[in-house]
Amino acid sequence: xxxxxxxxxxxxxxxxxxxxxxxxxxxxxxxxxxxxxxxxxxxxxxxxxxxxxxxxxxxxxxxxxxxxxxxxxxxxxxxxxxxxxxxxxxxxxxxxxxxxxxxxxxxxxxxxxxxxxxxxxxxxxxxxxxxxxxxxxxxxxxxxxxxxxxxxxxxxxxxxxxxxxxxxxxxxxxxxxxxxxxxxxxxxxxxxxxxxxxxxxxxxxxxxxxxxxxxxxxxxxxxxxxxxxxxxxxxxxxxxxxxxxxxxxxxxxxxxxxxxxxxxxxxxxxxxxxxxxxxxxxxxxxxxxxxxxxxxxxxxxxxxxxxxxxxxxxxxxxxxxxxxxxxxxxxxxxxxxxxxxxxxxxxxxxxxxxxxxxxxxxxxxxxxxxxxxxxxxxxxxxxxxxxxxxxxxxxxxxxxxxxxxxxxxxxxxxxxxxxxxxxxxxxxxxxxxxxxxx
Ligand code: 5AD
Ligand code: SF4
Numbered sequence: 001x002x003x004x005x006x007x008x009x010x011x012x013x014x015x016x017x018x019x020x021x022x023x024x025x026x027x028x029x030x031x032x033x034x035x036x037x038x039x040x041x042x043x044x045x046x047x048x049x050x051x052x053x054x055x056x057x058x059x060x061x062x063x064x065x066x067x068x069x070x071x072x073x074x075x076x077x078x079x080x081x082x083x084x085x086x087x088x089x090x091x092x093x094x095x096x097x098x099x100x101x102x103x104x105x106x107x108x109x110x111x112x113x114x115x116x117x118x119x120x121x122x123x124x125x126x127x128x129x130x131x132x133x134x135x136x137x138x139x140x141x142x143x144x145x146x147x148x149x150x151x152x153x154x155x156x157x158x159x160x161x162x163x164x165x166x167x168x169x170x171x172x173x174x175x176x177x178x179x180x181x182x183x184x185x186x187x188x189x190x191x192x193x194x195x196x197x198x199x200x201x202x203x204x205x206x207x208x209x210x211x212x213x214x215x216x217x218x219x220x221x222x223x224x225x226x227x228x229x230x231x232x233x234x235x236x237x238x239x240x241x242x243x244x245x246x247x248x249x250x251x252x253x254x255x256x257x258x259x260x261x262x263x264x265x266x267x268x269x270x271x272x273x274x275x276x277x278x279x280x281x282x283x284x285x286x287x288x289x290x291x292x293x294x295x296x297x298x299x300x301x302x303x304x305x306x307x308x309x310x311x312x313x314x315x316x317x318x319x320x321x322x323x324x325x326x327x328x329x330x331x332x333x334x335x336x337x338x339x340x341x342x343x344x345x346x347x348x349x350x351x352x353x354x355x356x357x358x359x360x361x362x363x364x365x366x367x368x369x370x371x372x373x374x375x376x377x378x379x380x381x382x383x384x385x386x387x388x389x390x391x392x393x394x395x396x397x398x399x400x401x402x403x404x405x406x407x408x409x410x411x412x413x414x415x416x417x418x419x420x421x422x423x424x425x426x427x428x429x430x431x432x433x434x435x436x437x438x
Pocket of ligand 2: 009010011012013014046047048049079080162163166167
C-alpha cells in the first residue's frame with residue numbers, strides 16, 4: 001500500500017495547498033498516515049517567511065538523516081523553502097528526493113510517477129507557470145469552514161519579503177470557477193468560506209469583463225447556503241472602498257478586515273517599498289470606521305526593519321493606538337535570501353528589536369483588553385467549534401473572528417458547525433466568554 005505523511009508549516013495558503021496535495025495524493029492511490037514512521041512518503045510543506053520558520057524543516061529532516069538509507073522511505077520538501085532553496089536542499093539534506101514549489105503542484109501527479117519509478121532527485125521548481133492549482137480532489141479537514149484560493153502569487157516587491165520569489169507572479173482564477181467551487185461547497189453543507197490569496201485585493205477575473213475583488217466578494221456573498229464569507233490577506237495599496245460598501249450591503253460578508261500595516265513611519269514604509277503612506281493607510285481605516293457595521297481590524301507589524309529609528313518606532317506605537325486594532329501579529333525583522341532589503345545596511349541590533357517587540361506587544365495587549373471589555377453585555381452569533389474538556393466550555397468564533405468561549409446555561413449542547421447566540425459576560429485580552437442565549 002502506498003502511504004504518505006505530511007506536516008504543514010506557515011500560512012493559510014500553505015494549509016490549503018496541503019489539502020489540495022492530500023486530495024491529489026489520495027487520487028493517485030496514496031493513503032495518509034498519522035506519523036512519519038508509518039509512511040512510505042514523508043512530506044513537509046514548508047514556510048520561509050522568517051528564518052526560524054525555515055530552520056524548522058531542516059531540523060525535522062535531520063532527525064531522519066541517519067536511518068534514511070535503511071528505511072527505504074522517500075522524503076519530499078514542498079512549498080516556500082523548496083522554491084527558495086531548490087536543488088540546494090539535496091546538498092543540505094541528501095536523503096531528500098523530491099523538491100516542489102507551490103507553483104508546480106499542478107505537475108504533482110507526474111512528479112510522483114517519477115518518484116515511484118525510482119527517481120532520486122525529482123524537482124518541480126518552475127515559477128513561470130500560468131496555471132493555478134485547481135483540483136476537484138481537495139481533501140478538506142473541517143466540514144463547516146472551507147478555504148478557496150482566488151489568486152496565487154504576488155506582484156508586489158516588499159523589500160523584506162520572500163513571497164514574490166517563493167510563490168511567483170500573480171495568477172487569478174476565473175470568477176466562474178471560484179463561484180462553482182463556492183456553490184458546490186455550500187451544497188455539501190459548508191456554511192463558511194474563506195477566500196485566500198497573498199493579495200486578494202489585486203484579484204482580477206481573467207475572463208472577459210475582468211471583475212475585481214469587490215465584485216467577486218459580492219457574488220460569493222450571494223451564494224445560497226453560505227452564512228459567513230471571509231477573505232485574507234489584503235494589501236493597503238489595493239484595498240478599495242467598494243470592499244467596505246460590499247460588506248455594508250451584505251451581512252454574510254464578515255465584519256473583519258486583516259490589513260497589514262507593517263510600520264507607522266512613512267520613512268520605514270518607503271524603505272520597505274510598501275507603496276502607501278501612513279496617511280493613505282489611515283484613510284482606509286477611516287472607511288472602515290465609517291461603515292455602519294462594527295468592523296474588526298487586525299494587522300501585521302514588523303519591528304526593527306533596517307534603518308528603523310526610535311522615533312520611527314514611536315510612530316508605529318502611535319498608529320497602533322490611533323487604530324485600536326482588535327488583534328495583531330508582530331515580528332522582529334528577519335533577513336531573507338534574495339530579497340531587496342539585503343542591500344540595506346543600517347541594521348537594528350537584535351536586543352533592540354526584542355525590546356521594541358515587547359513594548360509593542362504590551363501596548364497591544366492593553367488595547368485588546370480595553371476593546372474586548374466593550375463587548376460585555378452584547379449578544380453575538382458564534383459558530384460552535386468544539387467542547388473544551390479542560391475549561392468545561394464550548395469554543396466558538398464570532399463573525400469578527402473573535403474567540404468566544406461559552407457555557408450552555410441549561411440549553412442543549414450544539415453540534416460543531418452550529419450557529420447560536422451568546423451573551424458576552426466576561427472578556428480577556430485574547431478572547432471573550434459568555435453564556436448561550438438562543
Ligand atoms: N521578517 C519579519 N517578518 C516578516 N513578515 C514577512 N516577511 C518578514 C521578514 N522578513 C511578516 C509580515 C507579513 C507577515 C505574514 O509576516 O508582517 O505581513
Ligand atoms: Fe510562509 Fe509566505 Fe510561503 Fe505562506 S507564502 S508559507 S507565509 S513564506
